[in-house]
Amino acid sequence: MKQTKLSVAIKATLLGTAIASAPAAFASEKDILDTLKANGTISQAQYDELYEKASDSVTVSTKGGHLKFKSGDAKFQLGGRLMADYAAISDDRNLDGDGSEFRRARLFVKGQIFNDWGFKAQYDFAENDVVAKDLYIAYDGFDSTSIKVGNHFMPSGLEAQTSSKYITFMERSTIQDVFAVGRKNGVSVATHGDNWTLHGGLHMQDVSNDNDGRDEDYGYGVRATFAPITGKTQAVHLGASYSHQEFDDNGTERFRARPEIHTINTRPFDTKIDGVESTDNYGLEAAAVMGPFSLQTEYFAKEVETANGDFDLDGWYAYGSYFLTGESRSYKGSKGVFGRVKPKSVVGKGGIGAWELGVRYSSIDLYDGLATVPGINTAGEEGEVLTIGVNWYATPTIRFMANYVQSTVEHTGTLLADEDIDAFQVRAQIDF
Amino acid sequence: MKQTKLSVAIKATLLGTAIASAPAAFASEKDILDTLKANGTISQAQYDELYEKASDSVTVSTKGGHLKFKSGDAKFQLGGRLMADYAAISDDRNLDGDGSEFRRARLFVKGQIFNDWGFKAQYDFAENDVVAKDLYIAYDGFDSTSIKVGNHFMPSGLEAQTSSKYITFMERSTIQDVFAVGRKNGVSVATHGDNWTLHGGLHMQDVSNDNDGRDEDYGYGVRATFAPITGKTQAVHLGASYSHQEFDDNGTERFRARPEIHTINTRPFDTKIDGVESTDNYGLEAAAVMGPFSLQTEYFAKEVETANGDFDLDGWYAYGSYFLTGESRSYKGSKGVFGRVKPKSVVGKGGIGAWELGVRYSSIDLYDGLATVPGINTAGEEGEVLTIGVNWYATPTIRFMANYVQSTVEHTGTLLADEDIDAFQVRAQIDF
């Protein structure tokens, strides 16, 4: 038996496949072969030959609620996510009313082929529209480094890079609408160690053909993260990012944000600036996990370069979360983001899921004394948002969220009265 | 051998998996193990261990033309449907002409994960649009009961609840356009026995964010069905449904229907009513299967509550169908709907498929003496539709349909002359 296991281990190493992680179908055939070999039914030579052939098999897995396929040199996954939101909104203006929407409804196919090449095709069909999300080809042939071309996340901050499947509140903080870069069509290179990441990218705009006799806008950026501590229940994260965006037509740009409520159709934080040539974004990020408790904060500043001089916008948020059921937020030091929370006990397998409480404060300042210069800035809002949330992770892939949001919009630029927008909103979420 | 089979049966029960229905791959490995055990090549203990591991495998099935994946605690299916229609229309007005369209073109992923949780993500892309169909998360942890949240069928009548894959004629009866509830974004609870069902739901509108400073419309409903007889070739179905719809803005609502022809762009049965506050819908349904012969009928009444008083609309249909090749329509007593017809012989496996003839009469009355109140009702149509159909089920999932439709629109409200619209239409259909 020992020799057999050794021979298997050597083969596994040669094949570049850890047997421990081999999917079920192959593992099952391998077990039959192991038994037959141990019983002397088949010879070592026969075992070796059959083992090699069996390891060519494609194994199918539904583990964790995901449909995956894996062979010696290729992987495929078919998946998606659904988020159904229901909200009751009260407001000083006319945003009142109960509403519902599918916040996200995505399907994707992703894969790794010919060992070194990855791809992902992901679309969002929520609101009966088509919106391209990840659409890229990746080359992963260098150690710990991935080169991507196509539509994908450009370097940006911690909350922006963390998947919407895993964010702590129903909406990312209001400042992300103005300061995060998000997905763009371009090229990026990402490299990492166990506890650090470095990601640089150069991009055009989105997936559409926008050519109308002028150059499409472009930009570039970089992000670096470092984790002095990176464990399953204890972690400290530090990060910084910079990005630049060039505007070819030097026209009017709007810097707009929703108050962490998405079921309203307007973005009440709304500043227009004329003659914008380019912007520079600076971000700082920090987070800590201490068992069931975690903290996270980010600060952003944006310098808007115009023909009439430069203007400074900024914002920040901070939040804490606590798992009543003892789980920890899942920090990935080699990716510089947070990942999936796996409840200690699962509803459907005799458990109660994971329960998490959170509170977040966000502050946004889109006012830089601009209103006094006619035609330059027609809004100039400041504001703050407080969100209190409860999350129930029934299974690793199914989550129910409830958020109470209290926001204040200060129309500093226009000298209008302040405006309060409050909402109670709930979400049912699955990813597969 | 007997002991082995017993031990397998006990294990199967413990694992909660009926071996009879186990997919092919696992079944095949199990057969090899059974043989090796019977030959004395492996011991009972080895058999037991290998059996348990093999049963963890994901098994893939293409049975019946569907791609399915199944493991111990999860199931996935990737599928869709295509319906290509071609029609020749003659009309007293200006709807003349030959036309074609894809009536439905859908893709879906559905699954059951962590034992008790279901989901489905289904979109229709016909006509180069995106239309959300089933987008829901389900909890199935209670016996014979399913709780769904998201976009899905709210309680409504028999023809409305029966999948478009299985309806007897190319279009549902004309009254469904006005009286059926269809899919809405909300919550519903469905419970059932072998021969009865009970389904209640509460819903907002569709998947979009429609908030515009007022409450989104909402509604609720319930449906109950009972089958005194429920067999493979003999069945009697009885059912009743009620639903209520609230309109927040008390505006003008249109109650419109096509005459069982979908390739025309207008809906000639068209009644407008002003100041609509709410509607109440009442439905009665009955059906019977007697071997190759079946009957089905439904009656609907709608009470429209307005500031100017209440108005009553109603309609009904009845149809019979007969299988020349001896099949029976497939009634599902535990679901209160009709399901897939499986031809006795399949084209592609030496057979000729199933052949079915059907005839349906529909009557719709959207006129309640309203035309005499100026501004309240600008149309007020009545009418009737006769459809004669032939269906060829080449395989369980591929069907070709031909319908001759003769409809009369009586413009009672506007005192215009009656209008005849006839069509000969054919469909090629597959679901996968």
Added chain:
Amino acid sequence: MKQTKLSVAIKATLLGTAIASAPAAFASEKDILDTLKANGTISQAQYDELYEKASDSVTVSTKGGHLKFKSGDAKFQLGGRLMADYAAISDDRNLDGDGSEFRRARLFVKGQIFNDWGFKAQYDFAENDVVAKDLYIAYDGFDSTSIKVGNHFMPSGLEAQTSSKYITFMERSTIQDVFAVGRKNGVSVATHGDNWTLHGGLHMQDVSNDNDGRDEDYGYGVRATFAPITGKTQAVHLGASYSHQEFDDNGTERFRARPEIHTINTRPFDTKIDGVESTDNYGLEAAAVMGPFSLQTEYFAKEVETANGDFDLDGWYAYGSYFLTGESRSYKGSKGVFGRVKPKSVVGKGGIGAWELGVRYSSIDLYDGLATVPGINTAGEEGEVLTIGVNWYATPTIRFMANYVQSTVEHTGTLLADEDIDAFQVRAQIDF
């Protein structure tokens, strides 16, 4: 052993399945059974029974970067393609500027079920739109013959019928925009031998319901190809096609083309003709493969029948390509098209991929002395396009392309000055 192999071969023939091409999972179980049989562990009878059961299994394959499923009577594939384009354009007019777009972003499910029935559902989501591509049901029960109904390629020329995954340059020649038929919603019958094909079709327009009180336009066509030589590295292809298009409203039709650059939004070759009743298209095609070198050419003529007489448009292209790494373009004599180039060595498996150089000249003439008849023709362009290209096939399914395009638009009809449009454009492409 010999007897076993013979028995297997016979069974394989009876089952209609070539064992050589059986997917991995089944093949792997078969190997175990072969070994057990050879060792005398199981009897011939047991072997036969287990073999038959194992062959019912669904086998999953990721070979060649494609996800496929296969059982005894069914096949499924889930796939798609991504093409990300980046271009720099210089122009005499106002098409200047750098641009990017996703040229294609498709997902599909296709299958073969109940032995004789095929289907495909393929959509393109590039530019955040939904565009139906292949949506058809096929009957393949006759030898070497396929009958398709739904949206699919109608008979047309060589470059038009060759998949965009395999075309030599980033865009098909400019004449295809005007002369190729493409996908239409209808019925077609295709039959073939090893070195010839015959394809006839009858079609309505696209997948939408366009009925507006008149007949939808229709057309028909036929294509025949013959290959005197058809080998892996040597081939000669000859073909001819004819198609007819009827226009019901006898209105104004535009015959428009891009200059082999897709990132511009206009189609500068643009001829309008009034009162068009019908068109007839004639195409001739020839190609040759001589090891790494290949040639391809097509000529098209279109007769436009109008109330004011007939007008003749025509165009042609010719190109050569050469593989620096020794591969040959892959001609399929039984399909009359070119297929996938498989590089001799693959990046990710120790290789460098395949490298190909190509040059193409296209000429288009949409001018027939029409400008002198007022109101009949408002443009009347002629022109030519030269494209020089380099392709790097990193793997069989991943390709990077660079094209330099130089085009001249002669506004003969309007007597405007000639216009030069040049572009350097690159593409990253994957299909899965």
